[in-house]
Amino acid sequence: METWKRFHEKELTHSMAHYLQAVASLTRERGDATVSDIADRLGVSKAGVTSMIRSLRTRGLVRHERYGGVELTEEGRRLATRTEASRDVLTQFFTDILGLPPDAAAEDACMIEHLVSPASMTQFLRLTAMLRSAHPAAERFREAFREYQRQCAGGVAGAECPVCKGRCLKEAFAELEDVAGGSAAAPGARS
Amino acid sequence: METWKRFHEKELTHSMAHYLQAVASLTRERGDATVSDIADRLGVSKAGVTSMIRSLRTRGLVRHERYGGVELTEEGRRLATRTEASRDVLTQFFTDILGLPPDAAAEDACMIEHLVSPASMTQFLRLTAMLRSAHPAAERFREAFREYQRQCAGGVAGAECPVCKGRCLKEAFAELEDVAGGSAAAPGARS
DNA sequence: CCGCAGAGTTAAGCCTGCTTAACTCAAAAT
DNA sequence: ATTTTGAGTTAAGCAGGCTTAACTCTGCGG
Numbered sequence: 001m002e003t004w005k006r007f008h009e010k011e012l013t014h015s016m017a018h019y020l021q022a023v024a025s026l027t028r029e030r031g032d033a034t035v036s037d038i039a040d041r042l043g044v045s046k047a048g049v050t051s052m053i054r055s056l057r058t059r060g061l062v063r064h065e066r067y068g069g070v071e072l073t074e075e076g077r078r079l080a081t082r083t084e085a086s087r088d089v090l091t092q093f094f095t096d097i098l099g100l101p102p103d104a105a106a107e108d109a110c111m112i113e114h115l116v117s118p119a120s121m122t123q124f125l126r127l128t129a130m131l132r133s134a135h136p137a138a139e140r141f142r143e144a145f146r147e148y149q150r151q152c153a154g155g156v157a158g159a160e161c162p163v164c165k166g167r168c169l170k171e172a173f174a175e176l177e178d179v180a181g182g183s184a185a186a187p188g189a190r191s
Numbered sequence: 192m193e194t195w196k197r198f199h200e201k202e203l204t205h206s207m208a209h210y211l212q213a214v215a216s217l218t219r220e221r222g223d224a225t226v227s228d229i230a231d232r233l234g235v236s237k238a239g240v241t242s243m244i245r246s247l248r249t250r251g252l253v254r255h256e257r258y259g260g261v262e263l264t265e266e267g268r269r270l271a272t273r274t275e276a277s278r279d280v281l282t283q284f285f286t287d288i289l290g291l292p293p294d295a296a297a298e299d300a301c302m303i304e305h306l307v308s309p310a311s312m313t314q315f316l317r318l319t320a321m322l323r324s325a326h327p328a329a330e331r332f333r334e335a336f337r338e339y340q341r342q343c344a345g346g347v348a349g350a351e352c353p354v355c356k357g358r359c360l361k362e363a364f365a366e367l368e369d370v371a372g373g374s375a376a377a378p379g380a381r382s
Numbered sequence: 383c384c385g386c387a388g389a390g391t392t393a394a395g396c397c398t399g400c401t402t403a404a405c406t407c408a409a410a411a412t
Numbered sequence: 413a414t415t416t417t418g419a420g421t422t423a424a425g426c427a428g429g430c431t432t433a434a435c436t437c438t439g440c441g442g
Contacts, residue, residue, distance in 0.1 A: 002234040003301050004209045008399090008428090010302075015429065018195045035390060043193040048430055050391060055428080067390055067437060082364060098314035108311050110194050111201075115302040118364035123289035125364070130339045137328075137335035144328035148321045173273060173309035173316070199398095199429090206399065226420060239400055241421060246398080258407065258420055 010115065017083045017114035018042060019052050020061060023070055024080040032069045086121050087113040093128045099149075201306065207252075208274045208305035209233060210243050214253060214261055215271040223260040277312050278304040284319045290340075 012020070022041045026033035035053070039046045053070055056062045061076035072080060087109050094105030116124070131138050203211070213232045217224035226244070230237045244261055247253045252267035263271060278300050285296030307315070322329050 003298055004205065005234060006298070007205045007302060013428080014195065014198045036388090043196060044429090045431060046390065047392080047432080052429075085364065094311060098311060098318065100311060100314065104308060104310060107194055107197070108306075108308050111198060111306040112303040115299075115306070117295060117299050119295060120285060120289060120291060120299050121364040123291065126340055126343055127289065127336065130336055135335060135339075137331045140328045141322075141332040144326060145318065145321055148326075149317055152317055173276065173312040204398080227418090235399090236401060237420065238402080238422080243399070 012079060012083065012114045014111075014114055015052065016056060016061075017079075019049075019056060020072065020076055020080040021083055023062060023072055024077065024084065027071065033071065034069055038070065082118070082121075083114055086116060089121060089125045089128060090116070092132075093124055097128055097131050203270060203274065203305045205302075205305055206243065207247060208270075210240075210247060211252060211263065211267055211271040212274060214263055215268065215275065218262065224262065225260055229261065273309070273312075274305055277307060280312060280316045280319060281307070283323075284315055288319055288322050 019038065019042065022038050023033045026037050026041065030037065035046050035049045038053075039049045042049075053062060053064050056076070057064050060073055061079065062070050062072055064070045090109035090113060091105050094100045094108055095102055098105075100108070131141065210229065210233065213229050214224045217228050217232065221228065226237050226240045229244075230240045233240075244253060244255050247267070248255055251264055252270065253261050253263055255261045281300035281304060282296050285291045285299055286293055289296075291299070322332065
């Protein structure tokens, strides 16, 4: 009943994950990462970078000495790589499988990339790879899913949404400008 | 290049989402939500609840007067319902589609429930419903996906992972105690 | 060899979300 | 009617991440 508190005990916060990614990509691109480069890339002040670097250093994720450059430790690189991989997989999942526009996909991936467990990510990767593949079952499914979505979005009247069958949650996610009508019934359940 | 900063501009923080859910479920179960109930349910101090309530009130998500009960506004209820629906859909996706154990699924869903956009959630819902359905294409796919995972986990030697084909990211998510060998090749890409 | 620009740092402050400690209040028990 | 109790509140403090302002280095031009 207190799972939710572990949010703040994740090994990386959202900010940390992005600092690590910035250091990783700057190192790749320029050979090293300076405080100014990081500040520019992330759109924060240099002072902010300095203090975050200190925090990452005490966690053993970067090496840094006064007025010097910043580089990832082994552990830091591991986490940066993992986060980048997560982002890539999730972005692909959101665009190619869920069919979101690229910018929406990128945004969602960015929000959750550091929060999804490695076990889930492995499965996300597999599912995405499989669903994108030329495997006949995958092609067949993609076709069927397209049809399914047409039905769902197509304004099915009353409580007879063929997708969710009486437990349709779609309207819970409906913003005002949503696609069309369709479905009814109330949510429910708890955890 | 600053998408990541919008993390803190989401309409709900992780904490807020859970306070709203607590109020919603207590109201369902007991008829009303007191500060103590909320504190107990969330495992925080009553003082913490008071201050969060104040913050939610100024955002127009709850009604509350000194020494009184707490209730959701229309907007608060909308957000609570949406978050609960997201959690339910994601949990189902993680267990039934990705095949995670229930507690891992619940944990991951809890972490991201408030961060995934409504548009994505609608698609998550459709995909999950479709993949769980008796539709022949779905049944066929589930079978094929099980086989696929066996291959992936089954220790395919060298760079010839048939799943990811030269861009296998699986090892990026490998914790030390990971299932088995399999795949090679390096990650890459950036956003 | 010196000085000056700019990279980097510290200091102080703000906001969020939590804590504990100490207070106030409402209402039940006597 | 008064006391007691426990629910609710405020106050003060801490940690994370940011800001601006003001400082200190480093190192290049002259």
